[in-house]
Amino acid sequence: MFLYILLSILLLLIAAVYLFFQHPKFGKKAKGQRLQHILASPHYRDNEFQNQSYTPNLSEGATMFKVFVKFFFGRDKRNKPSQPIPSQKHDLKNLDPNQNLLVWFGHSSYFIQIDGKTILIDPVLSGYASPIAATTRAFKGSDIYKAEDMPEIDYLFISHDHWDHLDYDTVIKLKPKVKNVVTSLDNGAHLEYWGYNAAIIQEGDWNDVLNLKDGFTATVVPGRHFSGRTFIRNKYLWGGFVLQTPTHKLFLGGDSGYDTHFKTIGEQHGPFDLALLECGQYNEYWHHIHMMPEEVVTAAQELRTKKLMPVHFAKFALALHAWDEPIIRVSAEAEKQGMPLITPLIGQLVNLEQDIIFEKWWETMERG
Numbered sequence: 539m540f541l542y543i544l545l546s547i548l549l550l551l552i553a554a555v556y557l558f559f560q561h562p563k564f565g566k567k568a569k570g571q572r573l574q575h576i577l578a579s580p581h582y583r584d585n586e587f588q589n590q591s592y593t594p595n596l597s598e599g600a601t602m603f604k605v606f607v608k609f610f611f612g613r614d615k616r617n618k619p620s621q622p623i624p625s626q627k628h629d630l631k632n633l634d635p636n637q638n639l640l641v642w643f644g645h646s647s648y649f650i651q652i653d654g655k656t657i658l659i660d661p662v663l664s665g666y667a668s669p670i671a672a673t674t675r676a677f678k679g680s681d682i683y684k685a686e687d688m689p690e691i692d693y694l695f696i697s698h699d700h701w702d703h704l705d706y707d708t709v710i711k712l713k714p715k716v717k718n719v720v721t722s723l724d725n726g727a728h729l730e731y732w733g734y735n736a737a738i739i740q741e742g743d744w745n746d747v748l749n750l751k752d753g754f755t756a757t758v759v760p761g762r763h764f765s766g767r768t769f770i771r772n773k774y775l776w777g778g779f780v781l782q783t784p785t786h787k788l789f790l791g792g793d794s795g796y797d798t799h800f801k802t803i804g805e806q807h808g809p810f811d812l813a814l815l816e817c818g819q820y821n822e823y824w825h826h827i828h829m830m831p832e833e834v835v836t837a838a839q840e841l842r843t844k845k846l847m848p849v850h851f852a853k854f855a856l857a858l859h860a861w862d863e864p865i866i867r868v869s870a871e872a873e874k875q876g877m878p879l880i881t882p883l884i885g886q887l888v889n890l891e892q893d894i895i896f897e898k899w900w901e902t903m904e905r906g
Contacts, residue, residue, distance in 0.1 A: 563669060563706035565699065565767050566731035568724045572741075576724055579743050579775075586772035589762050591797050593826045600823040608823070608858055616860035616905065622679030623852055624899050625884040631689040638786070638890040642882055644680040644853030646703055646816060652890065653783045655692040655754060659790055660703040661685070661712065667702035667854045669767070674701075677861065680853040680884055685711035693750065696721040697792025698765050698776035699728060702854055706732065720748060720756050722775035744777055753784040759803050761794035763827050780807045786890065789813035789841055793850070795826045796833040801840040808842030812880065812890070818851030818864035831867035835875050846872065847880040862900045869898070
């Protein structure tokens with residue numbers, strides 16, 4: 539009788555897990571013409587996308603067991619802030635259309651209004667960055683903007699399909715507002731499965747130039763990372779974008795470890811007016827796929843950018859370091875290397891035509 543009960547419980551658990559992974563939020567694999575484009579990519583080998591350099595997910599000497607132990611017992615005691623993140627909120631639906639503005643929503647989500655177009659990058663506005671809503675919650679104060687606050691979006695950019703960059707709940711709610719989508723190979727399969735019209739989705743391989751409208755282009759460029767919304771890895775391409783507008787050139791960086799691609803991009807596409815680069819959620823254990831703060835500044839120099847805006851921090855705790863360590867370290871290195879930083883509050887309106895001295899808002903928070 540006991541064995542029967544145990545087997546029944548096990549079968550129920552297996553069924554529950556199976557049904558959980560059938561939810562649309564896990565996305566869809568490519569098929570048809572999209573699959574043919576993937577198979578034809580020079581970066582798709584051995585049945586998966588490959589980085590330009592050898593890139594193990596874990597550094598030499600690291601093991602999953604060590605990482606597991608660290609995540610449970612080795613987190614910095616200030617991994618999450620002890621008080622709400624300071625922020626501002628503005629009516630994005632009623633901005634002066636003649637101004638070129640940027641608004642950061644924390645982590646790697648931000649809005650750009652430039653040369654008459656509205657652009658939204660990697661929006662995660664649901665309050666969490668995980669397939670399970672109760673986990674990986676946004677820090678208090680960091681999640682003040684929701685999908686409902688967004689204006690109509692001319693271009694939605696998605697760098698890759700990780701949960702902290704491609705949020706199912708957010709993009710579902712944004713769907714009526716989005717006119718066009720720009721992403722790298724195969725990520726469009728997710729969006730099309732979620733109801734986006736295939737006709738508005740532009741996907742590119744690394745170094746593909748996507749012609750947008752009215753003098754805008756987006757070039758898909760390499761990153762050193764990986765992809766996947768389940769245990770299946772690297773079926774969807776990752777990367778960043780060179781955004782050329784009629785008056786500006788911006789580097790919109792996705793997640794990436796440090797590598798030679800930054801210098802190559804700088805030589806081929808630089809100089810840039812502004813580079814937005816990930817700075818946070820790093821660790822020596824996974825150094826190949828997330829840069830250290832000092833490397834972020836070096837990458838910005840190699841990109842030949844006039845200004846650097848560090849992102850990928852201040853909203854989610856996806857690594858072990860103190861929540862404010864990334865901005866403290868990158869600020870120190872930027873001063874050392876003479877790199878101007880843009881460090882706004884979450885929600886602050888940043889005028890891209892002005893040189894602004896930003897308050898070090900993280901220093902105003904308690905360090906307990």
